[in-house]
Amino acid sequence: MKRLLILVAGLLLATACTDPKQEFFPAKHAKGVNPDTRLAINFRSEPTIGTSGKIRVWDAATNTVIDSLDISIPAGPTTPRKLPKAPYSWEPYNYDQPRRTNADTKPGTPSGVASPTSDAYQLTIIGGFTDGFHFHPIIVSGTKAEIYLHHNLLEYNKRYYITIDDGVLTTVDDDFHGITKGDGWYFTTKESGPAPDRRYLTVNADGSGDFNTVQGAMDWIPDHNKHPYTVYIHNGNYEELVYFRNKRHVTIEGESREGVYIHYPNNEIFNPHPDNVATNEQPGTFPSRRAAFMADNCSNLTMRNLTIATTLRGQAEGLLLMGERIFLENVWVNGSGDALQANGSVYLLRCRIKGDGDTILGRGPCFFEHCKLISRGPFMWIRNNSEISRGNIFYRCRFKGVGRHAVLARTSERYPACEAVLIDCQLENIDPVGWGRMPEDTSKIRYWEYDSTDTDDRPLDMSQRAAGSRRLDGEADSLLIAAYSNPTWVLGWNPHTGR
Numbered sequence: 417m418k419r420l421l422i423l424v425a426g427l428l429l430a431t432a433c434t435d436p437k438q439e440f441f442p443a444k445h446a447k448g449v450n451p452d453t454r455l456a457i458n459f460r461s462e463p464t465i466g467t468s469g470k471i472r473v474w475d476a477a478t479n480t481v482i483d484s485l486d487i488s489i490p491a492g493p494t495t496p497r498k499l500p501k502a503p504y505s506w507e508p509y510n511y512d513q514p515r516r517t518n519a520d521t522k523p524g525t526p527s528g529v530a531s532p533t534s535d536a537y538q539l540t541i542i543g544g545f546t547d548g549f550h551f552h553p554i555i556v557s558g559t560k561a562e563i564y565l566h567h568n569l570l571e572y573n574k575r576y577y578i579t580i581d582d583g584v585l586t587t588v589d590d591d592f593h594g595i596t597k598g599d600g601w602y603f604t605t606k607e608s609g610p611a612p613d614r615r616y617l618t619v620n621a622d623g624s625g626d627f628n629t630v631q632g633a634m635d636w637i638p639d640h641n642k643h644p645y646t647v648y649i650h651n652g653n654y655e656e657l658v659y660f661r662n663k664r665h666v667t668i669e670g671e672s673r674e675g676v677y678i679h680y681p682n683n684e685i686f687n688p689h690p691d692n693v694a695t696n697e698q699p700g701t702f703p704s705r706r707a708a709f710m711a712d713n714c715s716n717l718t719m720r721n722l723t724i725a726t727t728l729r730g731q732a733e734g735l736l737l738m739g740e741r742i743f744l745e746n747v748w749v750n751g752s753g754d755a756l757q758a759n760g761s762v763y764l765l766r767c768r769i770k771g772d773g774d775t776i777l778g779r780g781p782c783f784f785e786h787c788k789l790i791s792r793g794p795f796m797w798i799r800n801n802s803e804i805s806r807g808n809i810f811y812r813c814r815f816k817g818v819g820r821h822a823v824l825a826r827t828s829e830r831y832p833a834c835e836a837v838l839i840d841c842q843l844e845n846i847d848p849v850g851w852g853r854m855p856e857d858t859s860k861i862r863y864w865e866y867d868s869t870d871t872d873d874r875p876l877d878m879s880q881r882a883a884g885s886r887r888l889d890g891e892a893d894s895l896l897i898a899a900y901s902n903p904t905w906v907l908g909w910n911p912h913t914g915r
Contacts, residue, residue, distance in 0.1 A: 437592065440456070441455065444600050448605075451605050456561065469584040471484070471581075472485075475574065477574075483565050485554075489538050502689065502691065510527075513527060517541055521546050530690035538551050554585070580595040618649075633647045637660075647667070649670045650671050652676065654678045661713045661714065663717060672721055673746050696757065697799060714737075716914055717743070722747050724747065726751050732752040732755075734751035741761055744762065748768040751772075755772075759779045774826075775793075780799075780806055780807040783911070789815050793819075796824070801833050805833075810841050811841075813841045815842070817843075823847050826851075832857060839900055865886075865887055866887070866890070
């Protein structure tokens with residue numbers, strides 16, 4: 417009996433040692449960790465985020481705090497502000513500033529004409545945008561709590577340890593009371609980053625790539641880079657707020673469209689425009705911060721085989737593009753209002769854009785080929801003008817309305833020359849009027865269609881189309897139809913050669 421009790425006790429002890437109450441990422445005493453890593457704790461049951469306490473990262477060599485997250489500070493606003501409409505920038509936004517980080521600049525420091533961003537909420541600098549972004553210091557998904565440090569504070573060839581105050585995270589089992597230095601959550605970062613002449617960078621959320629995050633890879637690429645780069649993203653769930661600027665000749669390619677999911681809960685309420693200045697609608701104005709994925713002031717950028725989404729409703733783009741000669745292939749974008757905002761020349765091939773209304777926003781020109789558009793309200797609000805002559809052109813695309821209010825486009829008196837042209841497109845559940853709000857004077861509006869059909873390729877009844885729109889004629893308008901079917905003519909560059 418005594419031997420049996422000893423055996424049972426030994427088995428219980430072994431089970432306890434091999435079945436810890438929490439699993440840590442990076443693992444305790446891990447080596448070769450990427451400095452852009454997130455921290456994660458996997459519990460036996462779903463944890464709850466507390467309302468006070470701090471998470472700290474310490475330099476193990478000096479016992480100094482490298483980063484600190486105060487959980488008592490709210491992540492970001494949750495209700496809309498009631499402010500007068502802000503004007504646009506009175507001077508062009510300057511993209512030629514040195515790239516700053518949380519290591520050398522206080523988040524919220526103005527980078528242009530905007531007022532300083534309040535520190536009443538969590539704030540971090542991403543991609544050199546010193547005005548800062550609100551962010552969630554902890555995101556819980558199931559039994560896993562992921563901890564988001566301030567960007568760019570960890571360094572290569574360093575040893576760190578983590579402490580977490582009691583009450584920052586709790587569980588129903590009451591089996592977690594924080595982390596102390598003695599608990600031994602240490603890890604060591606890689607000795608160095610990719611070689612300076614490396615142009616092919618890999619991202620893998622499990623830490624096996626050059627970077628754990630998309631943001632980490634984009635931060636590694638120099639601003640106004642003179643050499644082309646490829647960022648290859650392995651399949652994985654990348655819950656991160658992505659913002660980068662001033663990149664040239666970069667290809668961002670996912671392992672598969674279904675397998676690479678880049679997303680974040682962001683919108684205009686959580687990361688609003690500054691109180692004193694509006695964003696994006698006009699060239700040179702202050703950058704927006706409300707999308708999940710933002711490529712700002714970039715050129716010759718290619719993105720393929722990805723899914724990008726914001727997981728908040730409201731004015732909430734999944735993807736925001738500012739730049740020229742941007743090529744999207746097999747990219748799915750999910751948003752709410754304004755799911756895709758494109759300000760600059762963009763070519764989209766076999767993409768899917770899904771939103772709740774004003775699903776495509778921006779100035780253009782944009783050429784959509786073999787794309788699928790899904791919207792509850794207007795599919796687009798085009799803001800091109802006489803200086804930006806081309807707007808949104810759709811060639812052999814499919815429009816699917818969801819609900820009762822789906823029209824192809826709308827505009828206002830501010831954009832009397834906006835353009836949306838459909839060539840050989842399929843339309844499903846679109847209001848028979850076809851087009852939404854227009855200016856009183858429609859003489860410069862180009863709301864045009866050629867050969868619109870239903871999903872069985874049967875010609876649509878166009879008899880109820882809105883006054884001011886136009887149905888192109890295959891013979892009389894043959895040259896016009898041929899021009900609008902040519903992305904090079906629309907965009908002013910060949911998307912297949914990049915020139």
